[in-house]
Amino acid sequence: MGGMAGLEGMEQPRPRSEAAAAHGECPGVDGEATPAPVGPAPAAPDLVGDPTLGEVRLPSRPQSARTARRLTAAILLKQWTLSPQLAEHAVLLVSELVGNAVRHTGARTFGLRILRRRGWIRVEVRDPSRGLPCLMPVQAMDVSGRGLFLVDKLSDRWGVDLLPRGKTTWFEVRVNDR
Template structure:
């Protein structure tokens, strides 16, 4: 079942959540829908950027890493929203982010262009891509 394993943390409603998604064609849509759990005080343009980048990264995990599951973690702070997408894929070269001329593969290009900071970590077992969007 997609979206199982929600581990929402205590504290202000919507400040943080983590969920494990089944790695199938519906994973990106499920992740996008889960963002509705976040606080209502996130301004709409920031929320649209967050939805877009989460959709792209989860889709990348499913397509390129062929992940059976993907973990989405979102933390909303006063000054920024930190998002992590983790899968059990083999990793990739974060220096290769695509270009506007490409017909596909826009995920990392968009993360690089639209986020304030981002990175990727591969520890030999899993790959985590994270990004930060500043608030206000």
């Protein structure tokens, strides 16, 4: 199943036709692809907070994407001992969601939360803007606008929950629980 940005709780089944992805007639708010390999020195959650215990607030600056990537890698690899490939995908996707929050919301801070339940991980980025991100069609030579395309392709489902003040953009990935 795949989720597409929309109203709280709305999801769209996967697979979707190319025409469904082409409904990007609103201004693009997805960010550039910023692949970030899972590095050997992830940030320790105790330095900025543990997003598995509650929302971690980070400043809305480009440098915060690095912190979010390192937190995600530390949790998925060290705390939950998930596969390196899954961690690499999650790190890339959290970078995209954080990039969107930093570039397109005008917020001073954003929130990061990482949740695990049986068979799934969920990563959430909360910001004060109620502007919905748009999944834009992507061409082979595009140098920007691939963020939500990557989220759509690499996650099992994703979406946006509107809040009274802002929104939470999230993605979920299946995991094999032992």
